[in-house]
Amino acid sequence: MIHWASFSDFIAMGGYGFYVWGSFGMTALIMAIEPIVARRNRIATITRLQRQLRAETRNTAE
Amino acid sequence: MLEADNLECVRGDRRLFAGLGFKLDAGELLYLQGKNGSGKTSLLRMLIGLLPPEAGSIRWKGEAINSDEYRAELCYLGHLNAIKEELTPLENLLAAARLADEELSDDDALDALEQVGLAGREDLACKYLSQGQKRRVALARLVKEKRPLWILDEPFVALDMAAVDWLSGIISGHLQRGGLAVMTTHQKVNIAAGSVRELRLS
Amino acid sequence: MLEADNLECVRGDRRLFAGLGFKLDAGELLYLQGKNGSGKTSLLRMLIGLLPPEAGSIRWKGEAINSDEYRAELCYLGHLNAIKEELTPLENLLAAARLADEELSDDDALDALEQVGLAGREDLACKYLSQGQKRRVALARLVKEKRPLWILDEPFVALDMAAVDWLSGIISGHLQRGGLAVMTTHQKVNIAAGSVRELRLS
Amino acid sequence: MTDRLNLYRFASPATFYPLAGAMIPYFVAVSVVFGIAGLWLGMLVAPTDFQQGEGYRIIFIHVPASWMSMFIYLIMAFWAAIGLAFNTRLSGMMAQALAPTGALMAFLSLWTGALWGKPMWGTWWVWDARLTSELILLFLYIGYMALTAAIDDARRADKAGGLLLLVGVVNIPIIYFSVQWWNTLHQGSSVNLAKSSMATTMLWGMLLMAMCFWMYSIAMALMRVRTIMLERERHTDWVKAELAHIVAGDEK
Amino acid sequence: MLKIITAVISRDLKLAMRRQADIVSALFFFIIVVSLFPLGIGPEPDLLRKLAPGVLWVAALLATMLSLPRLFADDHRDGTLEQLAIAPHPLGLVVTGKVIAHWLVSGLPLALIAPVLGVQFDLSAEALVAITLSILIGTPALSGIGAIGAALTLGLRGGGVLISLLVLPLYIPVLIFGAGAVDATVTGLGGEGHLSLLAALTFASIGFAPWAAAAALKIALE
Amino acid sequence: MLKIITAVISRDLKLAMRRQADIVSALFFFIIVVSLFPLGIGPEPDLLRKLAPGVLWVAALLATMLSLPRLFADDHRDGTLEQLAIAPHPLGLVVTGKVIAHWLVSGLPLALIAPVLGVQFDLSAEALVAITLSILIGTPALSGIGAIGAALTLGLRGGGVLISLLVLPLYIPVLIFGAGAVDATVTGLGGEGHLSLLAALTFASIGFAPWAAAAALKIALE
Numbered sequence A: 001m002i003h004w005a006s007f008s009d010f011i012a013m014g015g016y017g018f019y020v021w022g023s024f025g026m027t028a029l030i031m032a033i034e035p036i037v038a039r040r041n042r043i044a045t046i047t048r049l050q051r052q053l054r055a056e057t058r059n060t061a062e
Numbered sequence B, C: 001m002l003e004a005d006n007l008e009c010v011r012g013d014r015r016l017f018a019g020l021g022f023k024l025d026a027g028e029l030l031y032l033q034g035k036n037g038s039g040k041t042s043l044l045r046m047l048i049g050l051l052p053p054e055a056g057s058i059r060w061k062g063e064a065i066n067s068d069e070y071r072a073e074l075c076y077l078g079h080l081n082a083i084k085e086e087l088t089p090l091e092n093l094l095a096a097a098r099l100a101d102e103e104l105s106d107d108d109a110l111d112a113l114e115q116v117g118l119a120g121r122e123d124l125a126c127k128y129l130s131q132g133q134k135r136r137v138a139l140a141r142l143v144k145e146k147r148p149l150w151i152l153d154e155p156f157v158a159l160d161m162a163a164v165d166w167l168s169g170i171i172s173g174h175l176q177r178g179g180l181a182v183m184t185t186h187q188k189v190n191i192a193a194g195s196v197r198e199l200r201l202s
Numbered sequence D: 001m002t003d004r005l006n007l008y009r010f011a012s013p014a015t016f017y018p019l020a021g022a023m024i025p026y027f028v029a030v031s032v033v034f035g036i037a038g039l040w041l042g043m044l045v046a047p048t049d050f051q052q053g054e055g056y057r058i059i060f061i062h063v064p065a066s067w068m069s070m071f072i073y074l075i076m077a078f079w080a081a082i083g084l085a086f087n088t089r090l091s092g093m094m095a096q097a098l099a100p101t102g103a104l105m106a107f108l109s110l111w112t113g114a115l116w117g118k119p120m121w122g123t124w125w126v127w128d129a130r131l132t133s134e135l136i137l138l139f140l141y142i143g144y145m146a147l148t149a150a151i152d153d154a155r156r157a158d159k160a161g162g163l164l165l166l167v168g169v170v171n172i173p174i175i176y177f178s179v180q181w182w183n184t185l186h187q188g189s190s191v192n193l194a195k196s197s198m199a200t201t202m203l204w205g206m207l208l209m210a211m212c213f214w215m216y217s218i219a220m221a222l223m224r225v226r227t228i229m230l231e232r233e234r235h236t237d238w239v240k241a242e243l244a245h246i247v248a249g250d251e252k
Numbered sequence E, F: 001m002l003k004i005i006t007a008v009i010s011r012d013l014k015l016a017m018r019r020q021a022d023i024v025s026a027l028f029f030f031i032i033v034v035s036l037f038p039l040g041i042g043p044e045p046d047l048l049r050k051l052a053p054g055v056l057w058v059a060a061l062l063a064t065m066l067s068l069p070r071l072f073a074d075d076h077r078d079g080t081l082e083q084l085a086i087a088p089h090p091l092g093l094v095v096t097g098k099v100i101a102h103w104l105v106s107g108l109p110l111a112l113i114a115p116v117l118g119v120q121f122d123l124s125a126e127a128l129v130a131i132t133l134s135i136l137i138g139t140p141a142l143s144g145i146g147a148i149g150a151a152l153t154l155g156l157r158g159g160g161v162l163i164s165l166l167v168l169p170l171y172i173p174v175l176i177f178g179a180g181a182v183d184a185t186v187t188g189l190g191g192e193g194h195l196s197l198l199a200a201l202t203f204a205s206i207g208f209a210p211w212a213a214a215a216a217l218k219i220a221l222e
């Protein structure tokens, strides 16, 4: 059922390896980086908001 | 210290004043009066060296005013606030000091902002401030200002009464420390100074 | 005539005021007070319909204010002068009237300019006018203004004393003819009005 | 009546926030499953294309990315219309949360297309109808993001951005049809769905990958919208409560 | 209704006359950009003839675009826009007036000078007619669409460049039909189809854009 | 001396970061203009390859020019420029700082993206290197010369378009050498000669232009 004879055939992609893996590589890269960036952004936002909240409560307590 | 002789100002077709002269010494305030359009702003711009007078001369400590030494002793505040809308009040103060080649520590700057009543707004971009608050940011420069000659064009505009009182105090303090000030305003304010000279343009 | 109920204003992070209400009838002046940044300008912009209130409602003669009828009875003067620097005072007045869909004859316009003390400067481009003279051009609109509701944001800024008195008189006259006015200012002025309501924001 | 209430309830950030949080893992999981299945079919099982050799396998990301890039823009325009018409807070946040993913999809479509074009057409890029309209789409995304980033007030940013999206969406069919007059090199025919040349395994691989991209986009948008919600609603009690108990970095 | 539009047009034209620079400069920008190309590309007449429609159209587009940031900015800065927004008539009418005035100042002169520039590129007489006609018909759409971009970016610093980011993608159909009309005429296919599509775009955007721009202005003024 | 220059640079860069739009937009303007040409001209690769250097250079020139009006305008409008002019150091130093900051924000990014755009025009690898190098070396001259134009038109309404009128003629040598360097490389004549002339232009204008601009600013402030 598997179409490829060997692993190196699979990597070579019938001579189109550069183009095919270039495409898949970039896609994998983006789909890996995008969530990481989104998550970092979220963490940064949360810490900033928490700091602001703390500062606010301190101010009103005064 | 600051002397002007026989100044003449022509703007467009109009001769605004001519033969104007005065002398200002340490601790003195020159209070420029005159109705709208009488040439107060024009005179101040001559004093800071941006508008060459049609005739006459201006001297600081006996020397002509087109020198870096004069500019190093001069602090000018115009109709415009000279603050950047994108920067916060704190950043504005620090940048202004660096560009004027002065030392200003973060603490001093924060302290100045607190004095002008902007505590809690140090980190808000200036574009979100009200008219009067923007003016206060500009005025915060004066709090730590050590230079002897202040030239202030309608500094009280847009300020509320508390701020007017505060600024009057600041100017008085500067004069008492032996500074000089030239000022215009249409409002009535009390400034305690060794001697107040009035000059009326008409 | 002009009623506000339970108004709330939020700018950026800050709730400037909430639950604010007032009622103003013919011949009455509402004098808004408050220190710098207390929300006076914001409230005025709500009244002219440019800033939607966070909560609450504003009504004119019992109707909501987002109608052309309301705007036809409203005259607003903001921090900014709304004059074109390239046009002369006369052209500015005439253009403003046309754009507001009002009739104003050349003679009336010239007369208004004379009243604000700009006689002889009708034909000078506004960019050559002084700070106070520019303000006077903006104020000249009020001389022939027939619309019942005036909303004025710090109209006295940059004016000399004579002009302050003159403007106070104009506002008094408007109120005596049964007009309404909402005004902010940090200066002390005398306005003769049937009744002056004060509203202090803090 | 109850329907209406429900809708409003879910359109309110306070209820949508936890809902979104709960759904993200499912979308991620489904996306991974579809992705593995699609890749298995497309990369391992599907036969060689008789015209393009193995190079055609780029199709398994090129086409899903292209579809998603267009689809996401339409969804954003839809949210913009809702937001401008009913003044709902959620719509603006959704549009902003979707934009970066949409832009990345457009970029991926261009990138993979370029990598495909080099072996097939002998050039990275031609100025052809499809390609050009995809490029314009990328610009529209970037314009939207630049505009909303330039306006500090969130509500104003939403309204202005929404207006831009609606104007832009009018532009999309115009672009699409205007370029029909052009000679076009980008032939849908080389691997045509209707023709028998496309093996069913290829077709299924492509559809599975499209589902994978779709679910991925939803998961990303939900992730981002949650952050935006916290930021925008920071003065409400529910955010304060939320902030009080989450620890940045290791929330569930 | 017409009264307001003409009031706006006459005021804006008067301002443009007063500034002088305005009219002359958009035109000279167009002339200079068109003339730069032969410098950057080299003088081969065949090449240039092929380029001409594209270069002229891109230059027209850029010249129109350059004057966009000031479409509302001046009125915004000095408070006039506020006054217009609270005047007792729809803001869309005012914007219609401003769009027309903008076209009269920045679009019309381009169409008039285009044939002269076309000669520099060695174009045939009928190509010259086609290019003039297409610029004449197409530029109002540029002004209309541009007004939306100008309104959206109003008051944002960096607006001048942001505006091009928003507006250029929307200009592309106009560019394609405009340059296409000339190309079709030159190759003998007849440019009428392109021109009527261009006219449709212009009508649609003159009718619709001012209202979108007015909505954007209201947002900017909040 | 260096202290003032770095103070100006760091402030201007901070402002650019704060506005965000600034950096990204000049870049995208460049990208969009470059992409417009094939739309107006048609998709033939041979034709496009010939055009590429000219189009890229004209676009770089326009992108730099578009951000010029704001070089001093913001500082002028809010009164900062007045303060800088009466500070106790030469205004020329301040302008030098502003020119450098302007290049960092609007010139450098263009050089970095140029190769990618070159690929769209199907350029060879060495042509790509040549175009990147020439834009990298040439754009500082554009910023320097542009500063003079920006200073001369400061405070004049209609400045945005007037500026291009003043500045474009002065940009022409840069354009010719810049595009020429690429052409020479492509045709195998070697672009070094052009590039070193370009470098000379850049040094001259970075050294000289700020002082001319400072003088113009003094006049504008009177």
Ligand code: HEM
Binding pocket: D059, D062, D063, D066, D067, D109, D110, D111, D112, D113, D114, D116, D117, D118, D120, D121, D124, D125, D130, D131, D132, D134, D135, D186, D187, D188, D189, D190, D191, D192, D193
């Ligand atoms: C940068 C270059 C390219 C871009 C921007 C691009 C863009 C697109 C877009 C937007 C679609 C979806 C259109 C639709 O479904 O109607 C698409 C589909 C497709 N593209 Fe590309 N493409 C590029 C290059 C290529 C190349 C080089 C090939 C193959 C030689 C190719 C083959 C296909 C195929 C087969 C489809 C599916 C068509 C269909 O669904 O009927 N593309 N592309």
Ligand SMILES: Nc1ncnc2c1ncn2[C@@H]1O[C@H](COP(=O)(O)OP(=O)(O)OP(=O)(O)O)[C@@H](O)[C@H]1O
Binding pocket: B127, B128, B129, B130, B131, B132, B133, B158, C011, C012, C013, C016, C034, C035, C036, C037, C038, C039, C040, C041, C042, C043, D153
């Ligand atoms: N767009 C905005 N975003 C955030 N905050 C804002 C915005 N506009 C105004 N503010 C804030 O709202 C407050 C009120 O501003 P407003 O201009 O109404 O004050 P004001 O009472 O008119 O003051 P002044 O007497 O100085 O004119 C200020 O503290 C200001 O910082």
Ligand SMILES: Nc1ncnc2c1ncn2[C@@H]1O[C@H](COP(=O)(O)OP(=O)(O)OP(=O)(O)O)[C@@H](O)[C@H]1O
Binding pocket: B011, B012, B013, B016, B034, B035, B036, B037, B038, B039, B040, B041, B042, B043, C127, C128, C129, C130, C131, C132, C133, C158
């Ligand atoms: N560049 C110029 N060209 C022609 N006339 C000018 C120019 N600048 C100013 N003027 C004129 O000079 C006069 C004085 O202006 P100036 O700004 O000095 O007045 P001022 O005393 O500061 O007034 P205000 O109290 O209103 O601020 C005004 O009548 C104005 O019309």
Ligand SMILES: [Mg+2]
Binding pocket: B040, B041, B042, B153, C130, C131, C132
């Ligand atoms: Mg003055």
Ligand SMILES: [Mg+2]
Binding pocket: B130, B131, B132, C040, C041, C042
């Ligand atoms: Mg106010």
